[in-house]
Amino acid sequence: MPRVAVIPQPNSPVEIREVPEPQLELNSALLEVELSEVCGTDVYLQQGRLAGVPYPLVPGHVSAGRLGKIRGTLLDIEGRAFREGDRVTFLDVHRTCHACWYCLVAKATTRCPQRKVYGITYGLDDGLCGGWADQIYLKPGTRIIRLEADADTFMAGGCALPTALHAVERGDLAIGDTVLVLGSGPVGVNSIILALMRGALRVLCIGAPDHRLEVASQAGAAAVLNFQARDEAARLEWVLERTDGRGADVTIEAAGAPEAVTEAMRFTRDAGRVVIVGQYTDHGASSFNPHLDINKKHLDVRGCWGSDFSHFYRGVQMVSDARRSVAWQALRANLSRYKLTDANGALAHVRDGKVLKALIEPLGS
Numbered sequence: 296m297p298r299v300a301v302i303p304q305p306n307s308p309v310e311i312r313e314v315p316e317p318q319l320e321l322n323s324a325l326l327e328v329e330l331s332e333v334c335g336t337d338v339y340l341q342q343g344r345l346a347g348v349p350y351p352l353v354p355g356h357v358s359a360g361r362l363g364k365i366r367g368t369l370l371d372i373e374g375r376a377f378r379e380g381d382r383v384t385f386l387d388v389h390r391t392c393h394a395c396w397y398c399l400v401a402k403a404t405t406r407c408p409q410r411k412v413y414g415i416t417y418g419l420d421d422g423l424c425g426g427w428a429d430q431i432y433l434k435p436g437t438r439i440i441r442l443e444a445d446a447d448t449f450m451a452g453g454c455a456l457p458t459a460l461h462a463v464e465r466g467d468l469a470i471g472d473t474v475l476v477l478g479s480g481p482v483g484v485n486s487i488i489l490a491l492m493r494g495a496l497r498v499l500c501i502g503a504p505d506h507r508l509e510v511a512s513q514a515g516a517a518a519v520l521n522f523q524a525r526d527e528a529a530r531l532e533w534v535l536e537r538t539d540g541r542g543a544d545v546t547i548e549a550a551g552a553p554e555a556v557t558e559a560m561r562f563t564r565d566a567g568r569v570v571i572v573g574q575y576t577d578h579g580a581s582s583f584n585p586h587l588d589i590n591k592k593h594l595d596v597r598g599c600w601g602s603d604f605s606h607f608y609r610g611v612q613m614v615s616d617a618r619r620s621v622a623w624q625a626l627r628a629n630l631s632r633y634k635l636t637d638a639n640g641a642l643a644h645v646r647d648g649k650v651l652k653a654l655i656e657p658l659g660s
């Protein structure tokens with residue numbers, strides 16, 4: 296029987312349970328999990344801070360593995376059939392309807408009310424729907440992507456890769472822009488890599504702790520600042536010194552603290568752009584001056600919620616390309632692996648920022 300690591304209810308430790316192998320519907324499959332991940336969202340799931348989450352829950356929304364049993368036919372977007380044994384990943388978002396107002400009129404599929412997310416809004420009652428498990432049940436209609444990269448390189452980007460790709464796309468970067476990234480966690484680091492690929496002249500990063508800022512530098516940040524070392528005025532000064540006194544052309548907020556949103560606005564030049572991607576969980580309010588911080592600055596502030604198939608797919612292509620994947624191959628040195636039975640330790644290390652990226656490796660654990 297497959298084992299799963301379950302959060303039974305908010306603020307309870309993770310438990311290992313054995314569950315029956317699912318009956319496969321037509322055009323579905325089982326994924327033998329090689330690697331899944333522990334991200335900041337999983338910490339908030341354990342703390343009960345995300346709305347609409349059904350407990351008990353098996354976390355792990357982005358995973359890589361090999362296709363086990365397939366029932367029926369599963370095709371990739373090129374129309375090629377998947378075979379048992381293929382290494383794949385899959386879009387964690389399922390059931391985007393392509394029939395509602397948000398999907399069809401607003402063309403904002405990440406706001407589709409029908410969408411469900413493996414490991415977040417699918418609970419254990421929905422089946423084997425999280426990656427902290429020996430197997431995941433890939434329900435009919437799941438968007439599966441062939442993975443040419445090894446599982447490590449893909450997971451070095453993990454869920455942060457499509458998120459950051461979406462954020463950089465929302466930032467509409469121009470060649471030669473100076474980009475400021477607030478936050479040096481996985482989304483921040485992936486944003487640095489992708490901003491440079493998109494043509495940024497240089498990327499500045501303000502974050503913490505120092506070991507994460509070292510990773511940000513290795514990923515290509517031209518200058519990094521530990522935000523704990525300076526107050527807001529001194530942080531602004533640091534940005535202005537590096538941007539001819541104007542502020543960043545584009546700022547990507549990937550920090551998570553509400554105050555970072557206000558700082559993102561103040562650290563950006565007049566008529567620049569700000570992308571808010573770090574507020575996936577409700578951390579509370581932040582106050583700003585609408586005249587000084589937005590209107591007079593002629594500032595463009597954009598939210599960025601989740602990611603869709605295009606972000607996920609293009610991220611997979613980047614990590615699968617020999618030359619383009621170099622930055623993620625280097626990030627593999629920062630992966631920390633945990634057995635399924637060590638999920639509580641992994642959560643604690645992610646919560647305390649001790650590791651950049653924690654992975655769950657169910658096989659052999």
Ligand SMILES: [Zn+2]
Pocket residue numbers: 334335336337356454455
């Ligand atoms: Zn995640």
Ligand SMILES: [Zn+2]
Pocket residue numbers: 391392393394395396397398399407408409
């Ligand atoms: Zn829809």
